Amino acid sequence: MRKSVSAMAAALLACVASQAIAAERPNRQAERDLFAKIVEIPTVEGRTAEFKKLTALLTAEFRKAGITNVVVKDHDGTQTLIARWSAAKPSGKKPILLMAHMDVVEAKDSDWKNPPFKFREEGGWYLGRGANDNKAGLTGILIALQYLKAEGFQPTRDLIVLFTGDEETTGNGARRAATEWRSLIDAEYGLNSDAGGGSVYKDGRPELFAMQIAEKTYADFKLTATNRGGHSSAPRQDNAIYALSNALSALEAHRFPPMINDATRAGFSLLAEKDGGQYGELIKRYLADPTDRETADLVEANDPGSTRTRCVATMLSGGHAPNALPQKAEANVNCRIFPGVKVEEVRQQLQALAGPDVAVAAVEGSQTPETAPTPIRQDVLDAYKAAVATRFKGAPVVPYQSAGATDGAFLRANGIPVYGFGGLWGIVGEREGAHGLDERVYADGFHDQIPIWMDMLKRVAG
Ligand SMILES: [Zn+2]
Known part of the structure; x- marks a missing residue:
């Protein structure tokens, strides 16, 4: 008897608890629906019409909320959207830039379990190409601004949205924004949703939230050995393939100096x-x-790339016939360069390793800007911690460096500090599939980011 009563009480409690959670997020369905619409537009490189669809949807959403200053730039086969919510009570402080990218990495129906551009919910996750990178962050910014408008928030400085359309490829949107469209986006600093966010253990304890302040520089180098060649029945000591492979062996053994x-x-x-x-x-x-x-x-062996510049051979070609001495052998070496080290310095080191028989040249157009880490600002870090604490008390917020590059590099290189920020969170150890198969985002993490963004913006722009 007693047992059954307590079981019933537990069931009642569970019911009350789930109602309380549901009451907290009355708009969960509407948030999910808007996110689904955004994910289902396949904004892949080259599909200009899809970018137009997405910017039309986003423009309408901003306007609906009362943010009417929306500029859409057509460029390089894609689009960039810039929206400005002007200060209601100007404090004289420079604007804050809120960043995300609209483009996604290509995904093929035949490779995925389910169609990549059909939004799905499964086991507490939202699935679809771009769900994680970076349409969750993009949608989070949009909805947070809509809610802040609706509840009558009066920013004391302009809030500017920068949604680019080519972060995954050329970065032209961010580069142009930082230079030729500078007057539209100039800000004290940017908050980039593409490079922040948290990880939470399955039992609900937060591991950490990350604040990206630095990015490694990406650069490709071509190693070329050339030789006069000849008949393979008469081998000589000089040989383009041996020269190149010796250079690659030297690279394999080389360790760049550690840095921090x-x-x-x-x-x-x-x-x-x-x-x-x-x-x-x-x-x-x-x-x-x-x-x-x-x-x-x-x-470094445990955490590759974290203590220095790393370069690795990624492509190889050489020779022109099975029975001829090779006239040419080429390799691509991909480097992820530690902030503070120049691309040219790395090229010189590679050249010294490769020796005189192999030419080392930087691959034109491959590199991202060389940027110094954004200095940590205590006020931004404190606001981030406080905003996260509204959901996860005492969660650490930890500055970090990306091994890859984001739009942030183009802004940092042009004098705008950028902090990777996000209230979005995932589950420790659970695959999210950014750039890969069956990309997904944890649904609760997706919805939770919205109040965290709102709290952050009240702190830095209230
Ligand atoms: Zn991204």
Whole structure:
């Protein structure tokens, strides 16, 4: 009897609890519907008409909310959307830029379990190409601004939205925004939803939220060995394929000098604090002397790319006939260059490794801008922590450095500081499939980002 009563009480409690959660998010269905519409527009490189559909939808959504200053730029086969919510009570402070990208990586029906551009919900996840990268963040910014407008929020500085259409490819939108359209987007700093956000354990405890402040520079190099060739029945010591393979072997053995900055130090410090085991000890040793090569090499083996510039051979071709000495052999070497190191310095080091028989040249157009880390601003970091704490009390917010590049690089290179920010969260250890198959975003994490964005904007622009 008693047992059944308590079971019933538990059932009642569960019912009350789920009602309370539902009451908290009355617009969950509407938020999901808008997100679905945005995901289902296949804004892949080259499909200009799809970008037009998306910018038309977004423009209508901004206008509906009362944000009527919306500019759509046609450029480079894509579009960039810039919207401005002017300060209601101007404080004289420069605007804040809210960033996301509209384009997504190509996805083929035949590769995916389900059609990539058909929005689906499954097991608490929202699925579709771009759901994670970066349409969740984009939709989060849009809905947060709509709600802030609706509840009568009066910003004390302009809020500018920058949604680009080619982040995954050329970055032309961000580059043009930072230069030729500068007057439309000039801001004290940017908050980039493409590079922030959190990870939460399955039991609901937050692991951390990330604030991106630095990005490695991307650059490709071509290694070319040329030779006069000849008949393969009469081999000589000089041989283009051997020359190239010796150069690649030298590269394989080479380790660039270890480096550290505010972004990587912050991440490693948190690791050292949390890991009470051997790895934690190693990290502590590394932090005590980041220039110690032996320790840094061990860290690097565990966390590739985090302690230095890395270059790796990614493509190879050579020779012209099975029975001829090769006249040419070529390799592509891809480098992810630590902030503060120039692309040309890396080329010179590669040339020294390759020796005189192999020419090393930077691949034109391959590189992203060389940028220094954005200095950590305590006010932005504190606001981020406080905004996240409205949902996850005491969650750490940790500065970090991306191994890849985002639109943020183009702004940083042109003097606008950028912080990766987001209230969006995923589950620790769960695959999200950005750029890959069956891309998805955790539904609760998607909805939670909206109040976190709202709280953040009230703090920095209220
Ligand atoms: Zn992205």
